[in-house]
Every structure is written in structure tokens, then in C-alpha cells.
Amino acid sequence: MSKNIKKYWPLFVLPTFLAFIIGFILPFLIGIYLSFCEFTTVTDATFVGLTNYVKAFQDTIFQHSFWYTAAFALVSLIIINVVAFLFALALTQKLKGTNIFRTIFFMPNLIGGIVLGYIWQLIFSGILSQYSMAINLDSRLGFIGLVILVCWQQIGYMMIIYIAGLQSIPEDMMEAADIDGASSLQKLFKITIPMMMPSITICTFLSITNGFKLFDQNLALTAGEPGKMSEMMALNIFNTFYGRAGYEGVGQAKAVIFFVIVVGIGLIQLYFTNRKEVEQ
Amino acid sequence: MKKKLPMYLTTGILTFLALTWVFPVFVVLINSFKNKLYINAEPFKLPNADSFVGMENYAEAIDHYELLKALVITVFITVVSVAVILICTSMCAWFITRVKNKVTKAIYILCVFSMVVPFQMVMFTLSKIANILHLTTPWGIVIIYLGFGAGLAVFMFCGFVKSIPLEIEEAAMIDGCTPVQTFFKVVLPIMKPTYISVGILETMWIWNDFLLPYLVLDINKYKTLSIAIQYMKGSYGRVDMGAIMAALIIAVIPVIIFYLSCQKYIIKGVAAGAVKG
Amino acid sequence: MKKILGVLLSVLMLLALVGCTSSDGGNDAGNTTEATGTVYYLNFKPEADAQWQELAEIYTEETGVPVKVLTAASGQYETTLKSEMAKSEAPTLFQVNGPVGLASWKDYCYDLTGSKIAGELTSNDYALMDGDKMAGIGYVTETYGIIVNTKLLGEAGYTLEDITDFDSLKAVAEDITARSGELGFSAFTSAGMDGSSDWRFKTHLANLPIYYEYTDEGINDTDAIKGTYLDNYRAIWDLYINNSTTDPSQLSVKTADDAAADFVLGKAVFYQNGTWEYNNIADVGEENISMIPIYIGAEGEENQGLCTGTENYWCVNSKASEEDIQATLDFMYWCVTNETAVKGICGGEGALPSGEAGMGFNIPFKSNPESSNPLVNINADYEAAGKKSVTWNFTTMPSEEWKNGVGSALTVYAADQTDANWDAVVSAFVDGWASEKAATK
Numbered sequence: 001m002s003k004n005i006k007k008y009w010p011l012f013v014l015p016t017f018l019a020f021i022i023g024f025i026l027p028f029l030i031g032i033y034l035s036f037c038e039f040t041t042v043t044d045a046t047f048v049g050l051t052n053y054v055k056a057f058q059d060t061i062f063q064h065s066f067w068y069t070a071a072f073a074l075v076s077l078i079i080i081n082v083v084a085f086l087f088a089l090a091l092t093q094k095l096k097g098t099n100i101f102r103t104i105f106f107m108p109n110l111i112g113g114i115v116l117g118y119i120w121q122l123i124f125s126g127i128l129s130q131y132s133m134a135i136n137l138d139s140r141l142g143f144i145g146l147v148i149l150v151c152w153q154q155i156g157y158m159m160i161i162y163i164a165g166l167q168s169i170p171e172d173m174m175e176a177a178d179i180d181g182a183s184s185l186q187k188l189f190k191i192t193i194p195m196m197m198p199s200i201t202i203c204t205f206l207s208i209t210n211g212f213k214l215f216d217q218n219l220a221l222t223a224g225e226p227g228k229m230s231e232m233m234a235l236n237i238f239n240t241f242y243g244r245a246g247y248e249g250v251g252q253a254k255a256v257i258f259f260v261i262v263v264g265i266g267l268i269q270l271y272f273t274n275r276k277e278v279e280q
Numbered sequence: 281m282k283k284k285l286p287m288y289l290t291t292g293i294l295t296f297l298a299l300t301w302v303f304p305v306f307v308v309l310i311n312s313f314k315n316k317l318y319i320n321a322e323p324f325k326l327p328n329a330d331s332f333v334g335m336e337n338y339a340e341a342i343d344h345y346e347l348l349k350a351l352v353i354t355v356f357i358t359v360v361s362v363a364v365i366l367i368c369t370s371m372c373a374w375f376i377t378r379v380k381n382k383v384t385k386a387i388y389i390l391c392v393f394s395m396v397v398p399f400q401m402v403m404f405t406l407s408k409i410a411n412i413l414h415l416t417t418p419w420g421i422v423i424i425y426l427g428f429g430a431g432l433a434v435f436m437f438c439g440f441v442k443s444i445p446l447e448i449e450e451a452a453m454i455d456g457c458t459p460v461q462t463f464f465k466v467v468l469p470i471m472k473p474t475y476i477s478v479g480i481l482e483t484m485w486i487w488n489d490f491l492l493p494y495l496v497l498d499i500n501k502y503k504t505l506s507i508a509i510q511y512m513k514g515s516y517g518r519v520d521m522g523a524i525m526a527a528l529i530i531a532v533i534p535v536i537i538f539y540l541s542c543q544k545y546i547i548k549g550v551a552a553g554a555v556k557g
Numbered sequence: 558m559k560k561i562l563g564v565l566l567s568v569l570m571l572l573a574l575v576g577c578t579s580s581d582g583g584n585d586a587g588n589t590t591e592a593t594g595t596v597y598y599l600n601f602k603p604e605a606d607a608q609w610q611e612l613a614e615i616y617t618e619e620t621g622v623p624v625k626v627l628t629a630a631s632g633q634y635e636t637t638l639k640s641e642m643a644k645s646e647a648p649t650l651f652q653v654n655g656p657v658g659l660a661s662w663k664d665y666c667y668d669l670t671g672s673k674i675a676g677e678l679t680s681n682d683y684a685l686m687d688g689d690k691m692a693g694i695g696y697v698t699e700t701y702g703i704i705v706n707t708k709l710l711g712e713a714g715y716t717l718e719d720i721t722d723f724d725s726l727k728a729v730a731e732d733i734t735a736r737s738g739e740l741g742f743s744a745f746t747s748a749g750m751d752g753s754s755d756w757r758f759k760t761h762l763a764n765l766p767i768y769y770e771y772t773d774e775g776i777n778d779t780d781a782i783k784g785t786y787l788d789n790y791r792a793i794w795d796l797y798i799n800n801s802t803t804d805p806s807q808l809s810v811k812t813a814d815d816a817a818a819d820f821v822l823g824k825a826v827f828y829q830n831g832t833w834e835y836n837n838i839a840d841v842g843e844e845n846i847s848m849i850p851i852y853i854g855a856e857g858e859e860n861q862g863l864c865t866g867t868e869n870y871w872c873v874n875s876k877a878s879e880e881d882i883q884a885t886l887d888f889m890y891w892c893v894t895n896e897t898a899v900k901g902i903c904g905g906e907g908a909l910p911s912g913e914a915g916m917g918f919n920i921p922f923k924s925n926p927e928s929s930n931p932l933v934n935i936n937a938d939y940e941a942a943g944k945k946s947v948t949w950n951f952t953t954m955p956s957e958e959w960k961n962g963v964g965s966a967l968t969v970y971a972a973d974q975t976d977a978n979w980d981a982v983v984s985a986f987v988d989g990w991a992s993e994k995a996a997t998k
Binding site: 316317320407408411412414416495500511513519520521 | 625627630640643644645751752753810811812813814815818
């Protein structure tokens with residue numbers, strides 16, 4: 001059968017593959033090459049070796065954005081997953097209106113980052129003005145603001161995944177535990193959480209990569225103010241690229257560093273998921 | 281009876297939380313009917329006789345900032361891109377799963393790899409390539425979306441194709457179907473749930489995407505909703521808060537309609553997508 | 558599911574139709590003019606966007622040469638210019654803000670020496686030179702200062718003559734603040750630090766300490782600013798933010814619209830802005846509007862005039878095709894010689910054929926008419942009275958990065974006016990200057 005299909009490759013594979021070359025492979029390879037070059041457009045690059053990387057690593061704002069991003073990813077990861085898990089637990093009980101709650105909690109997920117940023121900017125400035133403060137005056141406020149925004153956006157998404165996980169736990173397991181006289185807490189820690197580990201792994205890594213890649217919300221909510229102190233990595237790279245002439249190479253080098261970090265997280269994820277699957 | 285009380289308590293807490301969840305959108309909604317000078321000053325007050333301006337902000341957003349045009353462009357890009365992605369990548373995924381050789385394996389690995397690459401890595405070169413190839417129109421960007429979105433789609437389709445028993449396809453082939461017929465008559469209907477999952481995920485991504493269209497499209501001519509809104513904030517030397525509020529609502533309404541009408545599929549799609557991803 | 562699919566498909570087809578028809582229209586326009594070249598103008602001035610679009614249409618109607626005008630978002634000109642220049646259809650006409658902008662773009666500047674438009678300049682001072690090459694031509698001179706609502710000033714019991722230096726300005730402003738409850742207005746409009754308004758302070762106001770330092774040192778650019786007049790900068794900034802309609806902590810969200818509204822609605826007497834702002838505040842009434850110099854308490858400031866200069870130099874893209882360069886030169890010449898165009902560029906209310914207001918510019922070309930913009934005429938009065946205009950030295954500011962750094966620090970300081978926060982402004986100003994000058998070398 002395989003031979004029979006093979007002849008049809010121009011129809012089946014070619015469109016996607018060509019687009020994939022244009023949309024991913026070429027930009028990726030040229031991107032790596034350009035990170036070693038000085039250039040203003042793709043066509044006028046001159047090779048400069050590691051200079052761009054040296055400049056990128058020496059950039060204190062870039063370092064700051066790394067720690068800011070890492071802290072953000074970690075904090076939002078914890079809050080999002082704990083709250084989403086609690087929501088999922090509550091919504092799998094036999095309550096009235098679970099569907100409505102689920103609908104409402106999930107909704108912000110479909111709203112785009114730019115729109116979200118401006119919606120919350122209005123809310124935060126309304127609240128903070130009563131205390132003579134503003135979101136872009138203090139990077140700590142910006143941090144809290146971004147965490148709230150991202151929680152609001154992503155809790156619903158993770159909740160759906162957790163609900164799916166909870167519903168796949170066999171009923172008889174719970175019943176058996178009831179017969180053995182296990183308390184609710186015991187059931188949670190001894191049965192539910194271990195059974196939910198695949199969902200938990202997925203959700204934690206989804207939220208940590210989302211946290212690292214955050215851009216639209218950052219741009220719309222604080223735009224890095226005050227003085228780039230709330231600038232996350234993705235925005236820092238964008239600003240390096242498009243902010244001033246002559247720094248395109250450094251921007252591309254930062255992008256490569258960023259890519260390595262995100263891939264590193266992805267590899268850790270792969271490692272954990274594989275290990276979990278083996279255990280089961 | 282003992283068990284009822286915490287149930288009511290949970291419902292109470294959830295109701296409260298649900299209200300706080302809706303609150304931000306509600307605030308934007310009431311502000312969209314207020315005069316722009318009252319918005320920053322007192323965002324939480326309902327419009328009153330002084331501040332109420334009716335649909336003026338909406339008219340301004342639509343007339344001056346061409347929001348309806350942006351809406352049409354966004355719908356166009358999203359619908360066409362998702363349709364193209366679904367058809368092309370499902371065919372590709374079926375092919376590379378059924379035909380096992382070094383090339384198809386390499387394609388699969390590249391697709392998985394592309395899923396983890398952050399957009400910043402390719403943004404500059406991608407926008408340049410798009411420009412050189414004249415892909416800066418709503419038609420052209422479809423190709424970019426197919427290319428950059430292929431990774432996730434191919435990966436998810438491959439996961440599903442692997443679970444389809446070969447016998448069904450073989451039976452079809454023996455009955456005289458060409459591979460093309462087999463794909464469209466046999467494989468495609470079986471994959472319907474995956475089409476929905478992938479379609480939902482790609483729709484959410486493309487509808488809300490900002491940076492890619494911002495860098496790729498000829499933004500003088502074509503602005504998507506996100507770009508139009510970002511432009512309202514940073515452009516023309518003036519910031520019209522009223523029009524921005526109206527624009528935010530215009531951007532949110534289609535999403536809510538889409539969500540409420542396909543809720544079942546969206547929630548299933550997300551759950552299924554996550555388990556595979 | 559089938560229904561949904563059906564709907565989606567029909568939407569798709571409809572859109573496809575729309576897409577096809579609109580792209581056909583575009584092609585037609587392109588075909589007729591291929592031979593003659595086209596003009597693509599990347600406009601810097603957001604407030605003049607509508608007017609440029611109209612002039613472009615008129616020009617195309619008259620000559621058949623297509624003119625495309627794109628206006629960059631406020632504060633985004635460099636970014637937009639950079640991304641547009643890298644495209645295959647790059648702008649043929651763009652602008653730089655002076656020597657600093659020229660440094661990044663000199664390779665792209667066509668030599669305008671001997672061009673028809675250069676012959677129209679009233680003085681060669683308005684040409685931006687790169688060695689022997691005429692890289693740019695200033696096309697508008699502008700003036701800024703503190704715009705005054707004289708009617709309100711009168712209600713507070715003062716006249717313009719009462720303000721002659723920083724101390725008297727301060728006395729008047731603080732007196733108005735003390736009595737603002739009874740008067741019903743404040744001294745200053747909000748010093749908004751939103752992106753639409755912050756350039757008034759991080760760039761225009763910051764020009765004054767730089768101007769006085771340059772004057773003292775006898776220089777017109779430097780790699781290391783000393784910040785001799787930064788205490789004065791602080792004094793005037795304090796005056797603006799503590800005597801305004803707005804709580805200083807809320808400045809970061811205040812927009813240009815908010816400040817203009819304060820002024821137009823009679824909530825404030827003083828409004829730091831420039832000649833370009835006239836159309837937005839004309840509602841106050843021509844007889845009630847005046848402009849005074851920005852006094853910062855420097856020595857000899859009784860003789861200080863308004864801040865006058867240009868940061869708008871037209872450059873022609875030397876990498877464009879020959880036809881496009883010629884078409885662009887023709888368009889520029891038309892702009893400063895054609896009656897309709899000059900009227901649209903320099904005129905006020907109803908100066909454009911569509912009935913829209915003109916741009917109200919004062920242009921350094923022979924065709925420049927007497928201005929319909931009262932603020933421009935006020936500047937002429939100051940010059941006639943022998944006051945020394947403050948030059949625009951902010952064109953030597955190292956980069957946008959530098960301005961943004963100063964702007965952020967000013968915003969933070971406004972919310973919490975401590976010495977430590979002011980030190981951050983000084984550091985952004987002085988240290989930032991040195992490092993940005995080095996970085997952009």
C-alpha cells in the first residue's frame with residue numbers, strides 16, 4: 001500500500017512542505033546565520049563572529065528581563081495550576097450550574113493578548129488611581145498585574161484539561177477507597193493527584209512555556225515601563241531588533257539564546273513525560 | 281443535610297468568582313458608552329447624563345479607525361488559514377505516517393521541533409522572506425500560517441492517524457480507490473474529531489495573533505483587529521479612549537458568539553489537544 | 558456540524574470574492590503608471606496624516622502619478638522606517654530629525670544639491686548637510702513654548718506682562734493653585750506621560766537645559782552632557798506637575814487628548830505645546846490664545862524667546878529607482894510651489910479643497926504665505942522684539958532610547974518626588990547620554 005501512496009507525494013506533502021520551508025526552515029537557518037552577522041536587512045550581512053553574543057550577554061537589561069521572565073513564569077505557573085486544579089475539583093462535584101461556570105471561566109482564553117492587555121490596563125488604572133499609584137510606575141505592580149492578567153486568561157484552559165483528567169479516573173477506585181474508609185484528603189493525595197500526574201505535567205509545562213513566550217500582554221499592559229523594568233524576554237528581543245538602528249544582530253543573538261532556553265525547558269518536559277509514561 | 285452546606289458554600293464562592301471573571305469585560309462595556317474624557321477619570325462608574333454618548337464611540341471606531349474592515353480581514357485570514365492548514369497538514373500527516381522512509385521521518389521530527397521554537401527566533405527573517413516573496417497580503421499570510429502552524433497540526437494529526445487501523449484503508453484500496461479517494465472518503469471522516477481539535481486550536485491562535493501579522497502584512501493596507509487596536513493606542517498622536525473601549529468590545533463580541541455556539545467542540549478540542557500535546 | 562461547515566464555506570466564498578475584486582482594483586491603478594515612477598511618502602507627523610492623504614490624492618488626480626502616504630505611529634517613526642526600508646517597495650520620501658537621524662540613514666539619502674526644491678529654500682540654513690552633500694531639506698519650521706489662555710489668566714488677576722522669567726511664572730502658577738477652588742481652574746494642563754504626550758517633556762522641555770549648556774560651552778553637540786542646568790529642569794518640572802489639573806501619580810495614563818481637553822474646556826491656563834497644536838485648541842478663541850517662552854530660571858532669560866527650529870528634514874531614498882526618485886522630486890517641488898498644496902500645508906480652517914483644515918505649517922520656502930496660524934505670528938512678534946529664539950538642540954539627543962529613559966524616570970519621579978528618584982532622572986540624562994552616544998556610534 002505504501003508504494004501505491006508514494007507516487008502521490010506532490011499532492012499530499014508538497015504544499016505543506018513548501019510552506020514549512022518558507023515559514024519555518026529558511027527563516028530559522030538564516031536566523032542562526034544572521035546572529036553571527038552585522039546587518040540591517042537580510043541581504044547586507046557581514047560576518048562578525050561572536051560579537052553579537054558578547055553584546056547580548058553584557059546587556060544588563062537583557063539579564064534583568066531573563067530573571068523577571070523566569071520569576072513570572074514560576075509564579076504564574078504555581079497560581080494558575082493550583083487555582084485551575086481547585087476549580088476542576090469543584091466543577092466535577094455534583095453542583096448546579098457547573099456548565100455555566102465552566103463556560104465563564106474558560107471564556108477569557110479566547111480573547112487576544114493585546115485586547116486583554118488593554119482591558120486590564122483600564123481596570124488596574126481605575127483601582128490604583130485611588131491609591132495614587134499606576135501600573136507603569138513600579139515594576140512590582142507591573143509584575144502583579146501581569147500575573148493577574150495571565151491567571152485570568154489561562155486558568156480556564158488548564159481547568160478544562162484537569163476536568164478531563166478527573167473524569168477519566170475510574171469511579172470504582174473512589175468507591176473502593178470509600179469502602180476502605182479513606183478521608184477526602186487521603187483520597188485527594190493518594191488517588192486523585194497520582195492519577196492526575198499526566199495532566200499536571202502537561203499543564204505545568206504549558207504554563208511555563210506560555211510564561212516564557214509572553215509578549216502581547218506584556219506589550220499592551222506595561223510596554224516594559226518603568227524604564228524597561230517590566231520588560232520580559234520576548235519584548236526585550238523585539239525592542240532590540242526594532243528599537244534602534246545597528247542592533248539587529250544583537251537582537252538575533254538574543255533570539256537564539258531565548259530559543260535555547262525555551263528548547264531546554266521543552267527537553268525537560270519530554271524527559272518528565274517519558275518517565276511518567278514508563279512508570280504507568 | 282450535613283453534606284449540603286459545603287455544596288452551597290462552593291456554589292456561592294464559584295458564583296462570586298464567576299462574577300469577578302466577567303467584571304473586566306463588563307467594565308469595558310460600560311465605558312464604551314462613555315465620553316472619552318470620563319473613562320480614565322472614573323472607570324467604574326456607570327454612564328450618567330454627562331458622560332453618556334450612546335453609540336458615538338462605536339461610530340468613531342468604525343469610521344475613523346476602520347474597525348469593520350479590520351474585522352473582515354481578521355475573519356478572512358483566520359477562516360482561510362485554518363481551512364488550508366486543516367486540509368494540507370492532514371494530508372501531509374497521513375502520508376508521512378503511512379509512507380515510512382527517512383524523508384518522512386525527518387519531516388515529522390522537524391515538525392515536532394518547530395513546535396518549541398519561539399516566534400522571536402524567526403520573526404525578522406520570516407518577515408523579510410515574506411516581503412521578498414510578496415506574501416504581505418491576507419492571501420499571502422495564509423502560506424506563512426500554513427508553514428509556521430504546520431508543526432502542531434502535523435503532530436496532532438500523526439498522533440491520530442497512527443490509531444486508525446490499516447485494514448480499513450487497505451479494504452478501500454482493494455475496492456479500487458486511489459489514495460486520494462481513500463483519503464477523502466475513508467480517512468477524513470474518521471478524523472473528524474481531530475479536525476475539530478486542531479481547527480479550534482489554530483483558530484484561537486490565528487484570530488488573536490498580533491506579532492506575526494504585524495510584521496508580515498502590509499499594515500498600511502491590511503490591519504487585523506489586534507493591530508488596529510494597538511495602533512489606536514500608539515498612533516496619530518491622539519489616544520481616543522472611547523474608541524478604544526468600543527474597539528475592544530467589537531473585538532470580543534465575535535469571540536463570544538463563536539464560543540457560545542461551538543462551546544461543546546471547543547472544550548472537547550482543548551482537552552483532546554492537550555492530552556496529545 | 559454540516560450547517561456550521563456550510564456557513565463557513567459561504568463566508569469563505571464571499572470573502573474570496575471581496576478579496577478578488579479589491580485586488581483587481583489595485584492592479585488597474587498600477588498598470589497605467591508603471592513607466593512614470595511612483596512616490597511613497599513615510600510621514601512623520603500623525604496630526605497631519607489626513608491632510609497628506611488628501612494632497613496625495615489631489616496630486617495623483619492632477620498628474621496621474623500615484624502617491625502613497627503612510628504615517629508612522631507616534632514615537633514609532635524609526636521602527637517603521639527601518640522595517641519599511643527593508644521592503645522591496647521602500648519609501649521614496651522619508652524624513653530624518655537632524656544630525657543624529659542622518660547618521661543612521663546617510664547611505665540612503667539622495668544628494669539634493671541643485672534640485673528644484675533646493676532652489677525654493679529661503680535660506681540654506683534649512684538644508685541638512687552631510688559633508689558636501691545636501692542630504693535633507695527642512696520643510697517646516699515650528700515653534701513651541703507655553704500656550705496661555707489669556708482670558709483665564711485675566712480672571713486670575715494677571716496679564717502676560719506679569720510673566721517675564723521663571724520666578725514670576727512660578728509665583729503666578731502657585732497663586733492660581735492656591736486659589737484654584739475659587740477660580741475653578743488650575744495653572745497647568747496635565748503633563749501626560751502616555752506615549753501620545755510624553756515627548757512634550759522628555760524631548761521638548763529637555764531641550765532647554767541642553768540649550769543653555771550648549772550656549773555656555775559654545776558647542777552644538779556633545780558626546781558627554783554635563784547636566785549643568787538639570788536643577789532648573791527639576792524646578793520647571795515640579796512647577797508643571799504640582800500645579801496642574803492632575804494628581805502627579807496619574808500622569809502615566811494621561812494622554813495628549815486629556816491635556817488638550819483641559820485647555821479647551823478652560824480647566825487650565827498654561828499648556829506647553831507648539832504651533833502644530835493650534836487646530837486642536839482653536840475653540841478657545843484666537844483672541845484668548847497666546848504663547849510665552851519656557852522659563853527655567855537661567856541667567857539672562859528675560860531675553861529668551863520661543864523655541865524655534867525644525868526636526869523635519871525630507872530625504873529622498875537614493876536606493877529607489879531613477880523614475881521613482883524623479884517622481885518624488887517632482888512631488889516635493891509641487892508641494893512647495895503649487896497653490897493648492899501650499900495652501901493645504903500652510904493654511905488653517907478650511908484650507909483644503911475638501912473643507913478640512915490645513916496643516917498650519919510655517920515652511921522655509923519662498924512660497925510661504927503670511928501664516929493663518931496665530932501661534933506662528935506670535936513667534937514672529939517675539940523675534941521682531943529682539944528676543945533670542947531657543948534653537949532645537951534635541952535633534953542632537955543620542956537616541957529614542959535616551960528619550961524613553963528620561964521619560965520613564967520623569968514619570969516615576971512625578972509620582973514620588975524624592976531626591977533619590979530625581980537622581981534617577983539625572984542618571985538617565987547624563988550617564989544615559991554618554992552610553993547612548995557610544996552605543997549609536
